[in-house]
Amino acid sequence: MTHKFYTLSEARIAARRRMPKIMFDYIDGAAGSEFAHAQNIAQLDQIRLKPRVLVNTENRNLSKTLFGKTWSLPFGIAPMGMCDLTWPGADKMLAAAAVKNNIPLGLSTMASSSIEDTFARAGQNAWFQLYVGQSEEVGFEMVDRAEKAGYDTLMLTVDVPIVAPRPREQQNGFQVPFKMGLKQFIDFASHPQWSITTLLNGVPAVANNPSRSAAAKFVRNESRGKVDWQFLARLRQRWQGKLIVKGVMSPEDAGQIRDAGADGVYVSNHGGRQLDSAPAAIQMLPEIRQAVGAEFPVLFDSGVRNGEAVIKALALGADFVFLGRPFLYGMGAAGEDGLQAVIDLISNQIVAALAQLGRPDINNINKDVINL
Numbered sequence: 001m002t003h004k005f006y007t008l009s010e011a012r013i014a015a016r017r018r019m020p021k022i023m024f025d026y027i028d029g030a031a032g033s034e035f036a037h038a039q040n041i042a043q044l045d046q047i048r049l050k051p052r053v054l055v056n057t058e059n060r061n062l063s064k065t066l067f068g069k070t071w072s073l074p075f076g077i078a079p080m081g082m083c084d085l086t087w088p089g090a091d092k093m094l095a096a097a098a099v100k101n102n103i104p105l106g107l108s109t110m111a112s113s114s115i116e117d118t119f120a121r122a123g124q125n126a127w128f129q130l131y132v133g134q135s136e137e138v139g140f141e142m143v144d145r146a147e148k149a150g151y152d153t154l155m156l157t158v159d160v161p162i163v164a165p166r167p168r169e170q171q172n173g174f175q176v177p178f179k180m181g182l183k184q185f186i187d188f189a190s191h192p193q194w195s196i197t198t199l200l201n202g203v204p205a206v207a208n209n210p211s212r213s214a215a216a217k218f219v220r221n222e223s224r225g226k227v228d229w230q231f232l233a234r235l236r237q238r239w240q241g242k243l244i245v246k247g248v249m250s251p252e253d254a255g256q257i258r259d260a261g262a263d264g265v266y267v268s269n270h271g272g273r274q275l276d277s278a279p280a281a282i283q284m285l286p287e288i289r290q291a292v293g294a295e296f297p298v299l300f301d302s303g304v305r306n307g308e309a310v311i312k313a314l315a316l317g318a319d320f321v322f323l324g325r326p327f328l329y330g331m332g333a334a335g336e337d338g339l340q341a342v343i344d345l346i347s348n349q350i351v352a353a354l355a356q357l358g359r360p361d362i363n364n365i366n367k368d369v370i371n372l
Contacts, residue, residue: 003337005345008305008326015086015332020191022172022184023085027328029168030272036280037272040303043280047312048371052358060354061361062347066297066320067153067242067263069124072102073347074362075310078268078301078324079129079155079246081110082176084204086328088197093336094327095121101343106155106322109142114207119149127153129246131160132227136234142208143239152241155266158227159247164274176206229260236261244299247274249284251291254298264297264319271302271324282313289317307349311357314365 005011016024030037064074077098083090091113098105099122107118109131118126128146132139146154169175173184188195198204236243245257246266254265267285269278281302289298300318304310310321323346330342354360357369 003334003341005330005333005338005341008329008342008345011326011329011333011338011342011345014334014338015329018191019086019194019332020184020187022174022187023194024332025168025172026082026174027080027086027325027332029166030276031164031166031274032276034272034276036269036276036278037303039280040269040272040282041305042303043282044303044305044309044312047282047316049308049311049315049353049357049369050371051356055358055360057355057358057360059360060351061363062350062354064320064362066104071104071320073343074314074350075304075321075323075346076104077106077327078322079106079108079111079127079157080324080328081108082112082204082206083328083331084112087194087331087335088201088204089335090328090331091118092121093331093339095126096336097327097339097343098122098125100340103343104153104320104322109208110206112204112207115142115145115151116149117207119151123150124152126151127155127244129155129157131157132231136226136231140238143235145208147239147241153244154235154239154241155244155246156227156232156235157246159249159268159270159274161227164276166273178203229256232257232260232262244297246299248288249278249281251284251287254288255291258292258296264299265292266299266301266322267318268301282316285313285316285318307346307351308353310346310350311353311362311365311369314362315367315369 062073063070077094091111094105095118105122105126106129107126108129115128128151130142173181242263244264244266245262247268247270248254248265249269257265267281267288269281285300297319298317299320300313301322304321304323313321326342327339330338359365
């Protein structure tokens with residue numbers, strides 16, 4: 001049965017009901033008091049769009065070209081770790097949705113599906129997102145695997161020098177590798193549909209552990225602070241495809257990243273999951289756009305919860321927008337049908353907003369649509 005959501009809040013509520021608390025709080029939670037997470041959404045909500053009338057908007061266009069490829073929608077799937085904790089097979093669902101809707105999919109180093117399997121499912125719709133943990137050697141092993149598999153776009157995430165404390169995870173006893181206690185057992189027992197389906201499909205695990213040594217396993221909370229400008233230079237020399245640097249919140253950093261030879265910057269505060277005192281990502285977007293110039297590709301995520309927020313980000317300087325949690329809510333609520341329902345919801349909201357703004361082509365969205 002085809003699922004339908006009328007607001008994203010419906011999907012979130014349904015996911016919270018169907019998922020164990022420990023898993024829902026893992027995807028829904030953020031750092032500290034979760035102020036940065038809340039401000040990402042609030043600051044986008046406070047931006048007002050200016051309707052225009054008497055424009056023929058019968059034929060709306062949502063397609064955008066980025067890195068030489070035309071995508072059917074102006075938004076994609078942000079890289080997210082361990083998505084199969086949301087619902088079994090979530091990574092496979094995301095890959096299928098990327099192909100079906102012709103949108104980019106960011107595959108996290110910490111994904112539940114491997115670099116190779118995801119490319120086999122999603123092809124050039126898949127981009128690989130790189131974390132560098134225990135060693136540069138292990139990081140470059142991942143890069144080599146992505147190149148061999150056929151990826152043409154690499155995202156280096158730089159805003160997680162260490163994983164920030166996230167109180168909801170700590171309170172629930174969430175950790176990787178996972179440990180089962182009485183509290184977690186009761187949580188799973190009270191959500192039998194998730195628990196039985198997960199057991200039948202196999203307990204999710206990080207699929208991209210390095211192969212160089214049996215001891216070299218990816219540890220979620222290890223330091224990733226060794227990634228610096230020198231590493232970026234070495235990566236740029238080694239990776240011949242498109243290179244995006246993700247997690248940029250400073251105009252100075254953005255300009256230096258452009259000058260270091262990257263092909264794009266990705267403005268994000270990690271959805272509020274890293275620095276609780278960080279500004280809302282949307283606040284930094286116009287400054288970063290100004291710093292890198294009009295032609296340099298700028299991507300954006302953090303706090304996008306509806307189609308109008310996609311338009312606001314495009315108007316303030318983004319070339320392309322990514323969403324993360326909304327897709328997890330959809331899958332947590334109703335699996336593959338729920339994922340497509342969220343994609344349809346966001347797409348339909350964009351279509352309706354374009355008509356109201358008198359801008360039938362998404363490529364004509366600029367700061368003039370913002371009511372200053």
